[in-house]
Amino acid sequence: MTDRILMDRFSRPVDYLRMSVTDRCDFRCVYCMAEDMEFLPRQRILTLEELYQMAQSFVTLGTRKIRLTGGEPLIRPGVVDLCKRIAALPGLRELCMTTNGSQLGKLAAPLFDAGLKRLNISLDSLDPDRFRELTRTGDLAKVIAGIDAANAAGFQHTKLNCVVMKGRNDHEINDLVAFAIERGVDISFIEEMPLGVISEHSRAEAFYSSTQVRERIAERYTLIDSAESTQGPSRYWRLAEAPHIRLGFISPHSHNFCGTCNRVRLTVEGRLLLCLGNEHSVDLKDVLRRHPGEPQRLEQAITEAMKIKPYRHNFELNDEVQVVRFMNMTGG
Numbered sequence: 001m002t003d004r005i006l007m008d009r010f011s012r013p014v015d016y017l018r019m020s021v022t023d024r025c026d027f028r029c030v031y032c033m034a035e036d037m038e039f040l041p042r043q044r045i046l047t048l049e050e051l052y053q054m055a056q057s058f059v060t061l062g063t064r065k066i067r068l069t070g071g072e073p074l075i076r077p078g079v080v081d082l083c084k085r086i087a088a089l090p091g092l093r094e095l096c097m098t099t100n101g102s103q104l105g106k107l108a109a110p111l112f113d114a115g116l117k118r119l120n121i122s123l124d125s126l127d128p129d130r131f132r133e134l135t136r137t138g139d140l141a142k143v144i145a146g147i148d149a150a151n152a153a154g155f156q157h158t159k160l161n162c163v164v165m166k167g168r169n170d171h172e173i174n175d176l177v178a179f180a181i182e183r184g185v186d187i188s189f190i191e192e193m194p195l196g197v198i199s200e201h202s203r204a205e206a207f208y209s210s211t212q213v214r215e216r217i218a219e220r221y222t223l224i225d226s227a228e229s230t231q232g233p234s235r236y237w238r239l240a241e242a243p244h245i246r247l248g249f250i251s252p253h254s255h256n257f258c259g260t261c262n263r264v265r266l267t268v269e270g271r272l273l274l275c276l277g278n279e280h281s282v283d284l285k286d287v288l289r290r291h292p293g294e295p296q297r298l299e300q301a302i303t304e305a306m307k308i309k310p311y312r313h314n315f316e317l318n319d320e321v322q323v324v325r326f327m328n329m330t331g332g
Helices: 048-060 079-087 104-114 128-135 140-153 170-183 210-218 284-290 295-308
Strands: 016-020 065-069 094-099 118-122 159-164 186-191 223-225 235-239 246-250 263-266 271-273 281-283
Touching: 016 048, 048 065, 048 079, 048 284, 048 295, 065 079, 079 094, 079 104, 104 118, 104 140, 118 140, 128 140, 140 170, 159 170, 170 186, 170 210, 186 210, 210 223, 210 246, 271 284, 281 284, 281 295, 284 295
Parallel strands: 016 065, 016 263, 065 094, 094 118, 118 159, 159 186, 186 246
Antiparallel strands: 223 235, 235 246, 263 271, 271 281
């Protein structure tokens, strides 16, 4: 176990890596990507071995939490074995995954056995037709079966992620809370982020703030503020009526969470993104492929990259594209 720690120029420790294993997805969510997407050719993405080497170097530098993302990580062949190898790295405290849940019916148990500790599962609607409309290709029944499979496999503190959009799914907020209570899982409500060019809807008109979500929940439940943290951007609350679950709120617009940012993202193309809402990045794939068998070169590049990590993002409530990459290219 290492006592090394990455530190950015604002003296923030960086010990959480979100690592994309694919840009591909079996859904086409309206806030995440265009309907007709062009995905990366195979030669431009990191191999499974390269992804493992990246994880290994980050853990050597003090990373304590890794979250595997996509696209949809579970459609990448070999991802269960990758989980097993990464979970075994000495010093890593938690290996998590964000998924749309479509493949969990068959993969939840193997993932749990491989050492994956926790799951975030996207769920924006409990209405099958609306779910299909928002995901363009998703099958709600499969996702709910996947949530149940995760519970049956033994996963604890599974969290549902819901992107709230005014006029689309805001009327379902309390139904989603009730579903989370029934299944014994946590739930986070997320303000839509302005990543990538979309034409399906106006982000400004669809904006629904975390404050509005809490007001809607307070119509049915009693909210209790909590100081709990999972090292991510969620601010947590509990419910007096259901204290066994947590409600999270991710508020990139209304409550900037950058001051305590401890995260970086690695795209499947091997670019280290230093901020979700800025284009600062470093090409780690180039370093890895130019210096095979020299992990110290990769570690040096990662350490140097901390010098360009910005203090914060500056998302604006309009329909101008501030970051051109889609969320599936960013990594969850």
